[in-house]
Amino acid sequence: MRSFAIVASLLLATATVPAAIAQDEHSWDNLLRVKAKKMDAVYLLPQADFRGYTKVMLDPTQVAMRKDWKRDRNNETVGIFEDVTDRDVTRILTEARTGFEKLLREAYTKAGYQIVTEPAADVLRIETAVVDIDVEAPDTMSAGMTRVYTHEAGGAVLVVEARDSVTGAVLGRAVDGDTTGDLGPYLRNRATNTGEFEQLFSHWAKVSVDGLAELKQLSPVDAQGRLAKR
Template structure:
């Protein structure tokens, strides 16, 4: 199975406290072993990996993707034709999402004390991230109405992060996490503007988790099986 498909498959089986019947995640994944994580739903590390020498990061463009049937399901439930999400709306949202996510992750690593570089090196960790399976309750489309939606949350998404040695390509770790965007519970007015802010906060939280996670891995290195 290709790496991208495998990541998508794992993202689909993220465990949350609200999914009691979800299948148990595997104990190993591409040679990585499952470890406990305080912040992320699933985390896997390469036994013996040593993260202490990495002071710089090389960031791949963030993968951004909506849940496969989100557009279809949203449009089928919309009574106002002008509020339906077009293919163009989806593509524009993806372009904006990639640009915003790239900016957020780069800023987080820089603030965390890691130089963001574009070339491999012995002290460079290559980071791949993705924000996928996105659903949005109030898409940014023009409507003939006020353009607000009453919903318990702005939407949700699944995050994945993968770390490799930049020179050898050796896989050192992966993690997957699923969260709601915005405050969950009750009913709140959701608009396209508030959703953009909620999703930006969501991605910013994952970016900080990535930086803090590497700092913790340095303290725990070399990783024991």
């Protein structure tokens, strides 16, 4: 998990693709960047074969707020709302972790994958991180009748890493940064924020499952033939 924690930490400086990728956008470790429609960036191990994986191990999702989010929020709303506290941050992170993990498990189960806890030859290990979390109008449950309207509830960055559960070999990695719905200014509170992020997380969970199905069809992966445009 340590190597993946390092990967996730690189995302704290941006809401799209991490700076570490920008330094060599066509490769990451031994993975090659390939064309992707549903994610900002997808990297695959050449000749990786996903056909034999019928079960998945889902590691606990790592979560992190956007760098300086608490400080920025309190500076922007000084004298208007109660300050965001460490307790608020902990609550947001806990809800993000449990919410995403629940939706991810549901998506893989619905797709017919057995979720297991032990490595095996037919088990794909999936590590996830939801980082750079930005909540535009966090509900601090303060007293009063103040209402907050924003175009979106916030945003985050997803990192998904697929490994062979026995050898630990990294087979693929994907990154996607997105915001919640922005159709117009809506009242923001704890309930509406939760609903918007659930929609985003549900979308990411489905993309993860659909992506694995596509990789099975393409296996063994011709990463060289699917290289992103230079």
